[in-house]
Amino acid sequence: xxxxxxxxLTVSDVRFPTSLEQHGSDAMHTDPxxxxxxxxxxxxxxxxxxxxxxxxxxxxxxxxxxxxxxxALVVGKSLEEIVSDFRGFYRLLTSDGQMRxxxxxxxxxxxxxxAVLNAVWDLWARSEGKPLWKLLVEMxxxxxxxxxxxxxxxxxxxxxxxxxxxxxxxxGKQQRVDQMLKEGYPAYTTSCAWLGYSDQLLxxxxxxxxxxxxxxxxVKVGADLEDDIRRCSLIRQMIGPHNTLMIDANQRxxxxxxxxxxxxxxxYKPLWIEEPTSPDDILGHAAISKALAPLGIGVATGExxxxxxxxxxxxxxxxxxxxxxxxCRLGSVNENxxxxxxxxxxxxxxxxxxxxxxxxxxxxxxxLFDYISVSxxxxxxxxxxxxxxxxxxxxxxxxxxxxxxxPKDPGYSCExxxxxxxxxxxxxxxxxxxLQ
Amino acid sequence: xxxxxxxxLTVSDVRFPTSLEQHGSDAMHTDPxxxxxxxxxxxxxxxxxxxxxxxxxxxxxxxxxxxxxxxALVVGKSLEEIVSDFRGFYRLLTSDGQMRxxxxxxxxxxxxxxAVLNAVWDLWARSEGKPLWKLLVEMxxxxxxxxxxxxxxxxxxxxxxxxxxxxxxxxGKQQRVDQMLKEGYPAYTTSCAWLGYSDQLLxxxxxxxxxxxxxxxxVKVGADLEDDIRRCSLIRQMIGPHNTLMIDANQRxxxxxxxxxxxxxxxYKPLWIEEPTSPDDILGHAAISKALAPLGIGVATGExxxxxxxxxxxxxxxxxxxxxxxxCRLGSVNENxxxxxxxxxxxxxxxxxxxxxxxxxxxxxxxLFDYISVSxxxxxxxxxxxxxxxxxxxxxxxxxxxxxxxPKDPGYSCExxxxxxxxxxxxxxxxxxxLQ
Numbered sequence: 001x002x003x004x005x006x007x008x009l010t011v012s013d014v015r016f017p018t019s020l021e022q023h024g025s026d027a028m029h030t031d032p033x034x035x036x037x038x039x040x041x042x043x044x045x046x047x048x049x050x051x052x053x054x055x056x057x058x059x060x061x062x063x064x065x066x067x068x069x070x071x072a073l074v075v076g077k078s079l080e081e082i083v084s085d086f087r088g089f090y091r092l093l094t095s096d097g098q099m100r101x102x103x104x105x106x107x108x109x110x111x112x113x114x115a116v117l118n119a120v121w122d123l124w125a126r127s128e129g130k131p132l133w134k135l136l137v138e139m140x141x142x143x144x145x146x147x148x149x150x151x152x153x154x155x156x157x158x159x160x161x162x163x164x165x166x167x168x169x170x171x172g173k174q175q176r177v178d179q180m181l182k183e184g185y186p187a188y189t190t191s192c193a194w195l196g197y198s199d200q201l202l203x204x205x206x207x208x209x210x211x212x213x214x215x216x217x218x219v220k221v222g223a224d225l226e227d228d229i230r231r232c233s234l235i236r237q238m239i240g241p242h243n244t245l246m247i248d249a250n251q252r253x254x255x256x257x258x259x260x261x262x263x264x265x266x267x268y269k270p271l272w273i274e275e276p277t278s279p280d281d282i283l284g285h286a287a288i289s290k291a292l293a294p295l296g297i298g299v300a301t302g303e304x305x306x307x308x309x310x311x312x313x314x315x316x317x318x319x320x321x322x323x324x325x326x327x328c329r330l331g332s333v334n335e336n337x338x339x340x341x342x343x344x345x346x347x348x349x350x351x352x353x354x355x356x357x358x359x360x361x362x363x364x365x366x367x368l369f370d371y372i373s374v375s376x377x378x379x380x381x382x383x384x385x386x387x388x389x390x391x392x393x394x395x396x397x398x399x400x401x402x403x404x405x406x407p408k409d410p411g412y413s414c415e416x417x418x419x420x421x422x423x424x425x426x427x428x429x430x431x432x433x434x435l436q
Numbered sequence: 437x438x439x440x441x442x443x444x445l446t447v448s449d450v451r452f453p454t455s456l457e458q459h460g461s462d463a464m465h466t467d468p469x470x471x472x473x474x475x476x477x478x479x480x481x482x483x484x485x486x487x488x489x490x491x492x493x494x495x496x497x498x499x500x501x502x503x504x505x506x507x508a509l510v511v512g513k514s515l516e517e518i519v520s521d522f523r524g525f526y527r528l529l530t531s532d533g534q535m536r537x538x539x540x541x542x543x544x545x546x547x548x549x550x551a552v553l554n555a556v557w558d559l560w561a562r563s564e565g566k567p568l569w570k571l572l573v574e575m576x577x578x579x580x581x582x583x584x585x586x587x588x589x590x591x592x593x594x595x596x597x598x599x600x601x602x603x604x605x606x607x608g609k610q611q612r613v614d615q616m617l618k619e620g621y622p623a624y625t626t627s628c629a630w631l632g633y634s635d636q637l638l639x640x641x642x643x644x645x646x647x648x649x650x651x652x653x654x655v656k657v658g659a660d661l662e663d664d665i666r667r668c669s670l671i672r673q674m675i676g677p678h679n680t681l682m683i684d685a686n687q688r689x690x691x692x693x694x695x696x697x698x699x700x701x702x703x704y705k706p707l708w709i710e711e712p713t714s715p716d717d718i719l720g721h722a723a724i725s726k727a728l729a730p731l732g733i734g735v736a737t738g739e740x741x742x743x744x745x746x747x748x749x750x751x752x753x754x755x756x757x758x759x760x761x762x763x764c765r766l767g768s769v770n771e772n773x774x775x776x777x778x779x780x781x782x783x784x785x786x787x788x789x790x791x792x793x794x795x796x797x798x799x800x801x802x803x804l805f806d807y808i809s810v811s812x813x814x815x816x817x818x819x820x821x822x823x824x825x826x827x828x829x830x831x832x833x834x835x836x837x838x839x840x841x842x843p844k845d846p847g848y849s850c851e852x853x854x855x856x857x858x859x860x861x862x863x864x865x866x867x868x869x870x871l872q
C-alpha cells in the first residue's frame with residue numbers, strides 16, 4: 001500500500017435553518033438550527049476522509065475553532081502511524097497536556113475530537129475499500145481492542161474481558177452479517193411528534209409512518225403536562241396497543257418532578273422515558289429508574305453523555321435500561337467501542353441516538369457492528385431514525401420497511417455534497433444570505 | 437443610582453510562559469503555560485467590570501471564541517436588569533436553546549460563562565463600592581438565593597433549606613467578619629513541590645516556606661511511585677510530624693491503582709489525596725474514599741468538577757471529604773453559592789482550588805463568604821495558595837503569616853495591569869514575540 005500522510009485538514013461551519021419549521025424542537029431546544037462542524041482531511045496521495053460533529057446552531061463556530069486547534073495534532077501524521085497505535089493517538093488528542101484543561105473529554109473539545117476522528121475512521125475505511133461497519137466487523141479483535149483507551153474504566157471492564165466478549169461473538173457472525181444485509185437493523189421514528197408540531201401535523205405524520213411500516217414511535221414531552229397527556233393519548237390511539245411508544249423529556253425535569261410527571265403518563269405504556277433530568281445526574285437517573293421500574297417504564301439516556309467514564313457509572317449504578325450512544329458526542333468510534341463493550345458486560349441494550357444532520361448516516365455503522373460482533377441480539381434494540389436532511393449526503397441512509405439497510409459504499413457515510421456545504425456555510429452561504 | 441447599561445464586552449487571550457520553568461507541572465499537565473481568557477465589560481456610564489477564566493495555554497483561543505458567542509447575551513443589558521433576576525440571567529447563559537448543546541454547563545462553554553459572569557459580579561461589587569466578599573456577606577439571604585439556579589439539585593437542597601442555612605448563619609456574623617479582618621483565612625501552599633522541581637529546589641522552597649510561617653504543604657504525585665516515596669519522605673522530614681501534608685495526583689490513576697498507590701504513601705500521613713482519578717468518576721471516588729478511610733486519608737476533588745449537578749452527586753455518594761470549589765470552572769459566583777450551601781448541608785468542608793493566574797485573587801472572596809455566612813467553621817478548612825503571577829493584578833492577594841487577608845478594594849480582585857495584558861497577549865504580545 002501507499003503511505004497516506006495527512007497533509008491538510010479543513011473545517012466548515014455548516015448550518016440548516018430548521019428552526020423556521022420547528023423541526024427538532026423539544027422542551028429544552030426550542031429553536032434548533034441543525035448544524036455540523038464538517039471536517040475534510042486530505043492525504044498526500046489525494047485521498048480524502050470526511051467527518052463531522054452535530055450541533056444545533058449558535059456555538060458551532062466554537063467547535064470549529066476547537067477542530068482547528070486539534071488539527072496540529074493530526075496534520076503530518078500518516079494513516080498507518082495513527083492506526084498502528086490508535087489508542088495512543090486517541091490519548092494524544094484527548095490528553096494534550098495543555099488542552100485537556102478545557103475538557104477533559106467533554107463539551108466543545110470532545111465534540112471537536114469526534115469530528116476529527118470520524119474523518120480519520122472514514123479515511124481508514126475508504127483506504128480499505130469497505131464501509132466502516134464492515135471494517136470493524138472484519139477487524140481482528142486484538143486490533144479493535146488496541147483502538148480503545150481503557151484509562152478510568154478498568155474497574156468496570158478490563159482489556160481481557162473486552163477481548164473475551166469480541167472473541168465469543170465471532171460465533172455466528174457470518175449469519176448475522178447475512179441477516180443484516182437481507183433485513184436491515186430495526187429502527188424507530190422520531191419524525192412524527194416534535195414538540196412544536198400541531199396535533200393535526202402529528203396525526204398526519206403518524207398515519208403516513210404507519211403506512212410506511214413503522215411500528216415504534218417517539219414523542220417529545222416535558223413542557224406542559226396537559227399537552228403531554230393529550231399528545232400521548234392521541235398517538236397511542238393512532239398506533240394501537242401493540243406498537244411501541246417512547247417518550248423523551250430532553251432533560252426538562254428535576255428528579256422528583258420526573259417521577260411524578262412520568263407516572264401520570266404511565267397509562268399510555270411508554271417503553272422508556274428518555275433524558276428525564278440532567279445528563280450529568282447518574283444518581284438522579286438511578287433514583288428515577290428505581291421509581292419507574294414497577295410501572296414497567298425504563299430510563300434511556302446518552303445523547304449528551306460525554307465519555308466512557310460517565311457511561312461506566314450509569315451502568316454501574318443501574319441508572320439506565322437503554323444505552324443511547326451518540327456518534328458525535330463521544331470521541332468517535334474509539335470511545336463508542338468502549339461503551340458498546342461495557343453495555344454488553346452489564347447486559348443493557350444499546351439503542352443509538354440519531355437524527356440531526358448526519359447522525360443516522362454515522363451511527364448505523366456502530367449499531368450494525370454491535371449486533372454482528374458484540375451483542376448478537378436484537379431484543380429490546382432499535383436505532384433512532386429521523387427523516388431530515390439526508391439529501392445533503394453522498395451516501396444517504398437507506399431505510400426499508402422501518403429498517404436501516406447496511407451501507408455499501410466505502411467509508412463512514414458522512415461525506416456531504418459539495419453544493420450543500422457551499423450553500424449552507426454560516427454565515428456566508430447563499431441560504432443564510434437569503435434569510436437576512 | 438445611575439442606570440448602568442453594559443455597552444461593550446472585550447476578551448483577550450493572555451498567556452504566561454510558565455512551562456519554561458516547570459511551574460505548575462503535574463502528572464497530567466506536564467508543560468502548562470498559565471493563561472486566562474480575560475474579559476472587560478463597560479457600561480454607558482464608563483464603569484468597568486473585569487473577569488477571567490483560567491486555562492493552561494493551548495485552547496485558550498477556543499474559550500475566547502466562546503466568550504465572544506456569549507457576549508451577545510450580555511451587551512445591551514443593564515446591571516440592574518441582570519441582578520434583579522440573576523437566576524434568570526444565569527439560566528439565559530447556560531441554557532440558550534442552541535448553545536446548551538455544546539455543553540451543557542461543562543467544558544469550554546462553562547469556562548466562558550464563568551469569565552463573563554465573574555466580570556458581571558465584579559461590576560456589581562464595584563457599583564456598590566465593596567469588595568465582592570463584603571457584597572455577598574451583607575446581601576439579604578433572599579437576594580442571595582435568587583442568584584442560584586436550583587434546577588437539578590432540589591433532590592439534595594431546596595430553596596427553603598438554602599435560605600435556612602443562610603439565616604441561621606447570621607448569628608455571630610460580625611464577630612467572624614472582625615476575626616477575618618484581623619487574622620485572615622488559613623492557607624496552604626502548593627508552591628514548594630511541583631512535579632518538575634528537583635529535590636534540591638523542593639528543599640530550598642520548603643525551608644523558605646517554613647520560615648515564612650507555612651504549616652500546610654501540598655506535593656504533586658502520580659508519575660512514578662519511587663519518586664513519590666522519596667519526595668513525600670523528604671518533605672515529611674522537612675516539615676516534621678505536626679505540620680500538614682496533602683498529596684495531589686491530578687487524575688493520573690484508575691480506581692484500583694489509586695488505592696494501591698496511596699496505600700504505599702500512607703506512612704507519610706497525608707491529610708488527603710487530591711484528584712486520584714477521572715474528575716467525572718463519582719462512583720470511583722466513592723470507592724477510593726471507602727478504601728482509604730481506614731488509613732485516615734480523605735479524598736479531595738473539584739478543580740475540574742464542572743457544575744452543581746456533579747458536586748451534588750459527589751456529596752450524595754460520600755465520594756469526597758474535601759470540596760475543592762473553583763472560581764472559574766464552575767459558572768461564577770452563582771454556581772459556587774449552590775455548591776457552598778450543598779457542602780454545608782452534607783457537612784463536608786470546603787477547601788478551594790487556587791493558583792494558576794488569578795484564581796487566588798478570586799476564590800479568597802468565596803471562602804471568606806463561606807466562613808462568615810455559611811459554615812461558621814474553620815475545622816479542616818484552608819484555601820490553596822500558590823505564589824505566582826500576582827504581580828500582574830491591580831489588587832493582588834495579601835498573605836500574612838500563611839493567611840489570606842480580606843481584600844479591601846471594591847470588586848472581585850481580578851483586574852489585571854494593562855501593561856501585563858498587553859505584553860502577554862497571545863500570540864502578538866511582546867513576551868511571545870521574544871520567544872519565537
